[in-house]
Amino acid sequence: MSHTSSSESVLSSLSLSYDFQCVEPKWQAAWEKSGVFSVPDVPPAHQPKYYVLEMFPYPSGQLHMGHVRNYALGDVIARYKRAQGFCVLHPMGWDAFGLPAENAARERGVHPKEWTLANIESMRVTLKRLGFSLNWEREIATCLPEYYGQQQKLFLDFMKVGLVERHESWVNWDPVDQTVLANEQVVEGRGWRSGALIEKKKLSQWFLRITDYAEDLLKGLQALDRWPERVKTMQERWIGRSEGAKIRFPLCKPPSSLPQNLHNVTVFTTRPDTLFGMSFLAIAADHPLALWVAEQNPKAAEFVAECQRLGTSVESVETAPKRGFNTGLRVSHPFLDTEFPIWIANFVLMDYGTGALFGCPASDQRDLDFARYYNLPVTPVVLPPQTEQATYRIETQAYTGDGHLINSDFLNGLTPQEARSVVIERLKEQGIGEKVVHWRLRDWGISRQRYWGCPIPIIHCPTCGAVPVPENQLPVTLPDDVSFDKPGNPLDHHPHWKHTTCPVCSKPATRETDTFDTFVDSSWYFARFTAPHALTPTVPDAVNGWLAVDQYIGGIEHAILHLLYARFFTRAMHRAGHVGIDEPFAGLFTQGMVSHESYKDQAGQWVYPDEVERTSQGAIHRMTGESLTIGRVEKMSKSKRNTVAPAAIIDRFGADTARWFVLSDSPPERDMEWTEAGVSGAGRFVQRLFRSVCGVAAENNEILNSEILSSEALTKTLTESSQSESAQQSATNEAAESLRRMTHRTIVAVTEALEHFAINVAVARIHELTSALIATDNLTDNFAEQNTKNTQEEPLKDSLALARFECARTLCLLCAPMMPHLAEEMFSRLCPHEGLVASQPWPKADPQWLTVTRVTMAVQILGKLRGTIDAIPDEEPAVVIARAQAQPHVARFLEGKKIIKTIHVPNRIVNFVVKDA
């Protein structure tokens, strides 16, 4: 209980602390009631549209600080653009299919659907408490038939336009869990959950033909001028265009039992110019020819098995030496009379090129290592510039640089580049080779042997083959009654779900029990948001009106897969007639991670930050008093227990404080460190700003109630008052003018900062303006005392009070994108007749107050600062220079020197270039 003493002034008794627990729900309700954030299905013709989207969350059950940062950032943009007059689409949904739900089912016996929907419920509560200006009426969850049924429709349409394929492919197979694992889920050759040794298995899989768009996806990157350069580079390399040649080598005397199609080995090379340096041909361990050899020869089989076991994990790649197995088979060279051995080599990948290469040891380090180990010939074919051919040797270092060709028959003397086209021309004439463009990008395998995903709408009929589910039978819904008590895909085990009849011949048939990769779900949700409840995947006017997403915001971890898939999917949807554009995201911003100190107790266990008390010496456990070791600052993660729960922070500090802090410290693209000191500092600022603005509101109540009802009226009054200056008031008027300049300068600075995503700079400017406002608090106190004595009747209407009012009002508008609840509360007290901040236009700076009456100019001698002078803006250069020269410090340095040149940059700098006289 606090007692208000009689000596306290009226103003300070009004300085109640900001009670976020009451205020935040109040304004969230007000926004919802007013519908300020909702937008029409088709963007209005008279207003520019703006689509802000943050990557939608996976409903793991816990909202984390990374989400808060991501959505706070997006909300700043959404609210700022809205204030600027844009019609802003800012939707939210859930990437709700995925393996964690199935794991929860297996580990805790919860149904994936219940688990997921409950998680969505609780995360939505926290998200709503943060007060983001989202279009909640457009909320979608990918695990609902309303969404995934339309996805099945898209898939069938993709089939019609030839973008779907089914063929066998190698997969990582976990024999214990009986499922396919993604490469990321294989850790050191073992399944990440079961620990079982992973097998390579060939399975029939559905593929989307993303490679059809390899060229287009690559070229499209160039036009994405609002994407980070590094994301574009990563995609470029992932798509991996390389120009080269395919060369067919016929086997010499193929064994009679060898199938006809293996009588030739085709290699891919980017260096056809080095063909005369060839000393062997190498094929991958899973190359068809290698498999045939393995069948004939147990030793070969052993080597092949060895290669397959090692796989291509990072460690094995770096440490494994280049080894091979000589098959005894030989190929003939296109231009030479020599035969070359075929080796099975562990460094050749079946996935790249044709799974075969010709080895030119002189021009490739791996080939050289291999050749040296097995004593194969090394013939240099490129002579580096300024090198004597007679003495040139390749020892342990292959030469990949430029020069001219040697030992290469008709290519001798040419540069490698010239030689490439010449040799390709010859190969073409002989019909054994051609120029090809090779892509690293593979088709996208989308089959997963899992329950919690979108069913692939296909029926397998023994007579008709794979038949699409007819559209009128969509959606193919997941059965609810599944059990997870045995390994494998529950859909496959279900007693009757998969049994159906063939839509073509009506005979018994089975459903496809594979579900889509969850990346499919997230490849078109941005389009679905434009018509989330439509009975077709998209609605033309809506999707074409709103797309592309003007600003997409998310983590860098999605730089390749999600963003590439979404770009492909949009093109595919375009081809299938579901959207009119190719590039879904016009602007992309990748925000940094949230990190935190980590703590360990003496037993070496990680300790959560909220159990830790920081002392001047270090850290101790809050409960036990045990001293703790402070670990590195790293990304918040459950395993390190260095997480801070957003809900707990909102309870303690309020949503605005949490938002303000995640936005204030670091530039959004960089990682930020969450600190207790930082968030409580943000909390103090919230209180400071609130108190100061409330003080202004109290001073101005009379004026407001009687006269100023709108910002136009305010401006008018301000203009009048600034013209009628009396002698007594000159001191306060000076303060008023300086505050008004500050106010308008801050409008410009904050606007510019927000345009450039420099949210931390915008925050800094708001801090400055707040301090400037607080600095005038005492001035009015004094003045108010005089005023009440002298002019009881006259309302307080001096220029300073009005400047303070303008400043406070501006602060409300400027901080609203970051701290919307606080902004509304302050605004409602300051301008009770003006409605919501959320529907106020962004403040405009008055040019009158951007002009300055005086500037401080730097005076340099030889570029070194020697003093400063005051000047009137755009003052006559000669006058300025004379004054600069006369400046005492400057004059001292000029003594005995001769000025040979004077640089004058108006309003900024005078620089004297001197030499000794």
Place this chain on the structure above:
RNA sequence: GCGAGCUUGGCGGAAUGGUAGACGCAGGAGACUUAAAAUCUCCAGCCUGUAUGGGCGUGUGGGUUCAAGUCCCGCAGUUCGCACCA
């Protein structure tokens, strides 16, 4: 190995080629208070100094310029991405 980025006080960071270190955090001093908290005011790159001064200073070495944290070239450290890619 290839590619991209980063490097500024004790810390996070600011700075259209023009007064480096805005703003915040942590710190110090003071005011208020019986006291603490809160709040407010002031100080604060380093060295030197009584200083209104002087010297040095944006990882490092060069260069361009009247003037470089900023532009160019090299080097180091560091982070991220890709990688037996033929």
